[in-house]
Amino acid sequence: MERDHVKVLADSMKRLMRRGGITHLRKMVNNAHASDLASVFRSMSFSSQKKLLDLVEDIDGKSALFAELDTDILNALVEGMEVDDVATILEKMPADDAADLIGKLPEKKSAALLKAINWEGSEDVEGLLKYKDDTAGGIMVTDFISLKEETTAKEAIASLQNEHMDVEMPFYLYVVDDYGKLVGVCSLRQLVTVPPATPLRSFMATDVFKVKTYTDQEKVAKIVSNYDILAVPVVDDENVMAGIVTVDDVIDIIRAEATEDILKMAGAGEEFVETKSVIKSTKIRLPWLFASCLGGIMAFFIIGRFEETLQQVTSLAAFIPVIMGMGGNIGTQSSTIVVRGLATGRLQIDDLWNVVLKELAIGLILGFVYGALIGIVAQFNYSTPALAFAVGLAVISSMSVAALVGSMVPMFFGRIGVDPAVATGPFVTTAIDIISVFVYFMLATVFLGL
């Protein structure tokens, strides 16, 4: 439903643009949900994007759209705009989104923008810019409700009606002491279910989940999702509240981190590149392939060293693909399970040997199964038991080494603090290729007595 909806919207808008039906187009653009409009922008050319943006009538609409647009589309659009116009839109955006946008612009532009922004919240944006993008500080919003312990439920409700109209997610009220330090939390629901004169102190929960401004965003996401909460407060080292991270941002993080892991493991960069140009995509993918190219050239030199063996038994060449393929595929299984297991918390880095030994056992069992199968095929074709034996043994060793390397490398990288996903993908596959080929020719040379 949702995808079709966006598709219909995009098609109608394209048709209206071709026909010059500006009045209709304007109505359609201004009635669309910002999230849908942002999806429509993905399938539009740059000039159409500019045209559509101009049709958005009020600043609120523009800022809602800005908050939803993909970074690369947004940057391209902002580049062509007047600083003052951008500033007017940013003034209406939530501080965290505005900070994100400014942080990604060229320095000259971002400095000019910060100067041009004229806004009670501009110090928030400048404040947020000092936190790293992937920490709690970088993703938090600074609009939250904090009240003193002695505030009554009735006063708290009144403050919701007057002061806190712009807070994004007013479902938790944070309770602070006289020094601004976080001491408790109550829910909006509690406010309406206790007698009006009850002070917050007497019904707040004091066992508050919280994170530090420098906590990694992945950890923040885990806390929010493991404990099923809608927002987590962010405090500094003095326990003074700096902001909150809300569940909708956590969803974006979880999705982005999964995409990042998947792409890294496939050696296809970190960010989603399909919307970028052919040249940009090529540039991102080129270096990863270089690793595999180097590995292939190494395998070439290894096989070159066994040229004599090969000249005597040409048929050895025919088994190279199956031996490499079986090793490569089981290695991918192992490394994928470990990388994803570490990312989701199903595996712990400290369990290194448990995990690796289990993978090795699986590699050995599967190696025996497929080694026997492929050995039999070899025997049927060449009726040379020594060859069949060498091939079967090569499959077993290739598969068990692959399971070992595939599980050990990401565990090891995780332990020394390198992202397991980036360290895995092409590197593991390439290493396994080289080892498989080498072991295969060694075994063949020995068994065939060459």
Next chain:
Amino acid sequence: MERDHVKVLADSMKRLMRRGGITHLRKMVNNAHASDLASVFRSMSFSSQKKLLDLVEDIDGKSALFAELDTDILNALVEGMEVDDVATILEKMPADDAADLIGKLPEKKSAALLKAINWEGSEDVEGLLKYKDDTAGGIMVTDFISLKEETTAKEAIASLQNEHMDVEMPFYLYVVDDYGKLVGVCSLRQLVTVPPATPLRSFMATDVFKVKTYTDQEKVAKIVSNYDILAVPVVDDENVMAGIVTVDDVIDIIRAEATEDILKMAGAGEEFVETKSVIKSTKIRLPWLFASCLGGIMAFFIIGRFEETLQQVTSLAAFIPVIMGMGGNIGTQSSTIVVRGLATGRLQIDDLWNVVLKELAIGLILGFVYGALIGIVAQFNYSTPALAFAVGLAVISSMSVAALVGSMVPMFFGRIGVDPAVATGPFVTTAIDIISVFVYFMLATVFLGL
């Protein structure tokens, strides 16, 4: 912090179990958050799990733990328990979690359980069991707040204080007409900010995001995350409300779907298997490797057909790994980008030719770069321009075909309604291996005039 926290907890519990420090252990178990305790269970043996479960003192604690435990751990524990004891715990669980658990048990056990459950909500569980696991109906909760249009804000607040104490996420109030049909939604926040006598009708939003009971859970997740809402109402075909899906369940879906995609693409099953036994893991991974084994054997027969060519120029064998590797790796890049793009909505199925042509262009460019590089290496080693040319051309064609196949297969599967992730992984790699090897030997035979 969170991981260390669980690790420390698990280690302390293990130490106390060894030493028989039951009093301390009991205190620790009953003070731990259910989510943390569930994580601890993952690193425990079955007998320790049973011991810990027995230490949980009240039924509420047990039901909270049950709601958090991994399915396989839970099933194993439930199998050894008395039906009545399980029923007592299930009675305290949210209906959706209870239904999930019952749905996964052997039929005999689940029938006995349903009979034993004695509870006002038991018809909810039975009702939920009729929906498929991966639809909105299968993941919704049936506790929600629905009020008539003419209810006033004050009356609504009163109903929160009296009737709806057990609702999980009371942040939205759904407004229904006299026939129970959904007509609007208000937020808890609005209730406290409008004059008390205002009827819901006059301030509710009528443009409600909603899903059908049979809507796929992935679509539900997209709606909740795209529109930044905390819960989405689930209606039947008559627009009568059946339940709501809350954001915390959406997070679990997003994470599970990402894991599923990653594992499927690596040919490592669908569910996370590392916590399962070696034998179970082996069984799940075996069939996927069979595809790659068949492909390898096909490549073997193809190379066998070129035995004469190989006998004359043995060095041809040395290039098999690099040609297969380059094709395989760029193919993985392409298919990963497409599968993830489709899953996240960054790519649309209708853009098939756009995407495929772009990937083909990237494959050609990268093919020329690496084809030239590997061709030069070949020329340096063998000083045979025809060989170098054949190798270079084989790399170009292998890489461009790989980019084409890698992007087209998942797009095509998506279009005919097959999950792109499951259709991709090992199948694409295997197909690319076979094509690469065939094209390479064809080119070599022609160019070297054999």
